[in-house]
């Protein structure tokens with residue numbers, strides 16, 4: 001399948017889950033000519049070449065970015081400032097700098113000052129991922145029917161925004177523009193808080209003593225198992241997200257703490273109607289989330305979405321990329 005060509009040369013800084021998925025998808029859909037990847041370790045560069053993720057790989061970010069039409073930052077957030085400083089002098093006129101980082105105000109703070117006047121800057125965030133990391137974890141379908149949020153600073157060239165929009169739409173994503181502060185607050189609730197809770201539950205369970213701890217692992221099923229999937233996500237990436245979205249996360253944590261204290265109180269005083277009312281509201285929200293995503297493809301995290309029942313002899317077989325996502 002071929003889409004509109006958006007770049008002759010695409011540079012991807014950081015060939016992990018997101019960088020390699022974008023490279024694989026952009027190639028599959030004919031959106032770019034040559035793809036150059038930048039990775040620090042020789043093993044990652046070798047893997048990226050062997051898996052056909054990139055056409056060329058280098059350890060030098062400036063070498064990757066030189067002559068690129070689009071440069072994508074796809075490392076953990078803490079690497080952005082040094083990378084931006086390194087590529088700044090070689091960025092070619094009318095090229096576009098973009099990124100995939102999970103927090104947006106900090107990206108504008110960290111990359112923005114290094115983007116020369118003759119270069120466009122369109123920060124972005126694909127709201128799609130898994131708990132896995134590294135180049136082997138990438139797959140071309142990752143962004144299909146998922147949102148990508150763009151947070152271009154005011155006054156950004158509309159053609160540059162249109163080209164980055166075409167890149168993400170070309171790999172199957174839906175694109176929306178948002179104010180970066182608003183992005184950070186929304187994602188603080190929908191993505192960052194759930195990860196913090198998952199990390200906390202798993203570490204609370206792992207602090208249990210002896211037999212109890214063994215049984216948590218032995219009987220890990222359902223809810224706890226789902227939390228361990230999320231808590232298996234990359235520690236460096238998530239450290240950076242919390243350090244860079246501090247204000248929004250602290251504010252939402254404050255509200256979360258108040259809500260959990262209310263539930264704690266209801267349990268203590270046997271206020272069943274309070275609990276039932278809260279759980280009912282949550283169930284309605286879950287139904288709304290499923291309905292909103294109903295048109296999408298099968299997602300193993302949301303099996304209710306699959307149209308035919310698994311026992312249906314007409315059901316299509318689900319092969320390929322459907323490990324735990």
Ligand SMILES: NC(=O)c1ccc[n+]([C@@H]2O[C@H](COP(=O)([O-])OP(=O)(O)OC[C@H]3O[C@@H](n4cnc5c(N)ncnc54)[C@H](O)[C@@H]3O)[C@@H](O)[C@H]2O)c1
Nearest residue numbers: 014016017018074075076077079101102128129130133134
């Ligand atoms: N994993 C997700 O679910 C997800 C989803 C959307 C956005 N993001 C964002 O995407 C970015 C990358 O996340 P990922 O999941 O692909 O992580 P990842 O760990 O799979 O890949 C990041 C890669 O960057 C490399 N790297 C680190 N510092 C580097 C440097 N200075 N130069 C070159 N390479 C360097 C790492 O070695 C690694 O290979 C993060 O900013 C994250 O916030 C992640």
Ligand SMILES: O=C(O)C(=O)C[C@]1(C(=O)O)C=C[C@@H](O)C=C1
Nearest residue numbers: 102126127128129130131191325
């Ligand atoms: O599904 C997962 O494993 C994810 O954590 C993906 C997820 C999310 O929270 O939805 C994680 C971080 C990103 O910035 C975007 C997507």
